[in-house]
Amino acid sequence: MGLSGKSVAFHTLGCKLNFAESSTISRDLQAAGMHLVDLNKGADVVVINTCSVTNQADVECRAVVRKALRANDQAFVVVTGCYAQLRPSEIxxxxxxxxxxxxxxxxxxxxxxxxxxxxxxxxxxxxxxQAVEQYQAAYSFGDRTRAFLKVQDGCDYKCTYCTIPMARGVSRSAPLDQAVAQARALVKKGVQEVVLTGVNIGDYGKGELGNKRHDHRFIDLLLALDEVDGLDRIRISSIEPNLLNQEVIDFVSGSQRFVPHFHIPLQSGNNEILGLMKRRYQRELYQERVEAILARHPDACIGVDVIVGFPGETEDHFLDTYQFLQNLPIGYLHVFTYSERPGTEAIDLPGVVPPVERKARNHRLRLLSAQKQKAFALAHEGSVRRVLWEDADRQGYMQGYTENYIRVSAPFDTQRAGTVEHIVLGPWNAQDTMSVQSIVQPSVAS
Structure with a gap:
């Protein structure tokens, strides 16, 4: 039975890497003659790309399956992704x-x-x-503004809470020439911002040619991509603090294409908990990295991943993390509640934190994140920034990000959507973003 003329819908859970891979699968199926539809339109084939970061993977997957079958009870349902690798028989x-x-x-x-x-x-x-060693390229492409370019996959770290090495395999990388060629192809499609994504992108170069040696380093990738003509912005999605060295910080601060935005996983601000997690740094190194970034680029936005409720995390441990984050000059937090994952070391650790306490700690850090995000944005009110407007019409408004990751909104304008614009940042508005005080001509902005 051929695929031509059949419809396909996608539902992607989890990280930017999953979205890049879903987009790549979608393009391949469309090349075979399938057409893309929304999940609620009764697709012939439904592809669910799953995540395994939390213990809600099975609940989320079942919910999407039910939704797909309500739209078309004869839909052919495919489940892939990290959860599918970890629990195929269960699915x-x-x-x-x-x-x-x-x-x-x-x-x-x-x-x-x-x-x-x-x-x-x-x-x-x-x-x-254990047999998954080959690197497979992927990128997302949905509109004229932003694309996620996969440059690395898998992870050789052994963090005690994490299932990703079991779901994605060993660390391996895109060949340098391939990554550059894909970036050039995205420019030809009209993409203005590329976000580099992977599981552990600071480990880039390992496994590039089917071995464990680093044939190139992460900085080599950055240097090569910085030479891609026509690419307005390059953003690093996330990088481990122990792999974010001074050479990378210095390069980004001097680049016209790489934006001053770093997302750096912390996971805990308490060294004892970091040890139980088997993270490869202590909080002192993390603070040094933040200070090094801001010394070179005071306007840089720094985002932080943090996990609450890890086994053994007492109230004092949590307060240590809270105060550490409160005192750090960061822009926002991504807060995750620890969940038990089969096959991980952490599931057997003593000192289980009650779910209600995990939820409470998550809420406290989310409030701190909202305060940090607003304070960071307001600190730049009145400054001239370059905002990349997204194409979507959000109830009469368009939104976009400045180079240093400040969210901005303005009344929707078809002519401006999908473009880069120099603006003066106005005050915080009802959309919980910054507003536009005025538009600045590029010659004046420079």
Missing amino acids: AAMEGVDLVVGAQEKLHLRKFLTDLSKQSEAQIHSCDI
Whole structure:
């Protein structure tokens, strides 16, 4: 049975890397003649790209399967992604699921869609994660503004809470020439900002040529991408503090393309908890990295990942983290509540934090994040910034980000959407973003 003329819908859970891979699968299926529709439009094929970061993966997956089948009870349901790699049999047993595709196979999904009739048992195509060594390229492309470019996959770290090495395999990288070629291709499509993404992108270069040696370093990738003509902005999605060295900080601060925005996972501001997590740094190094960034670029935005409720985290440990973050000159937090993941070391650690306390700590840090984000934005009120407007019409408003990751909104304007504009930042507005005080001509801004 051919795919031409069939409809396909995607639902992607989790990280930017998942979105890049979903977009790549989608392009391949459209090249085979399928057309893309919304999930609620009753697609012939539904692809669910899952996440395994929290213990809600199964709940989220089941909910999407039910939603897909409500729209079309004969939809051929495919589940892929990290959860599919970790728990293929569990997913195959879910009512309505027809195909489970693992990490090595997901970007070749098309070849498994030879028969779209629903059967009594789901098919599973998933190899052992130890066999996953080949790098597979991916990028997202949805509009004229921003694309996520995958440059690295997998992780060799052994953080005690994390399932990613079990779901994605060893650290491996895009060949340098391939990454540069994809960036150039995105420029030709009209993309103005590329976000570099991966599992541990600071480890870039490892496994580039099918071995464990670093044939290139992360800084080599940055230097090469900085030479791509026509690319307005490059953003680093997330980088481990122990891999964010002074050479990278200095380079970004002097680049006209790389923006002053660093997202750096912390996970805990208490050294004892960092040790239990088997993180590769202590909080003193993290603070040094933040200070080094701001010394070179005072306007830089720094985002932080943090986990609350890790086993053994007492109220004093949490307050240590809270005060550490409160005193750091950062722009925002991404707060995650610890959840037990089968197969991880942390699941056997003593000192389990009650779920109600985990939730309370999450709430406290989210409030701190909102305060930090607003304070960072207001500190730049009246300054001239370059904002990249997104295409979406959000109830009469368009939104965009400045180079240093300040969210801005203005009344929707078709002519300005999808463009880069020099503006003077106005006050905080009802959309919980900064407003536009005035538009500045580029010659004046420079």
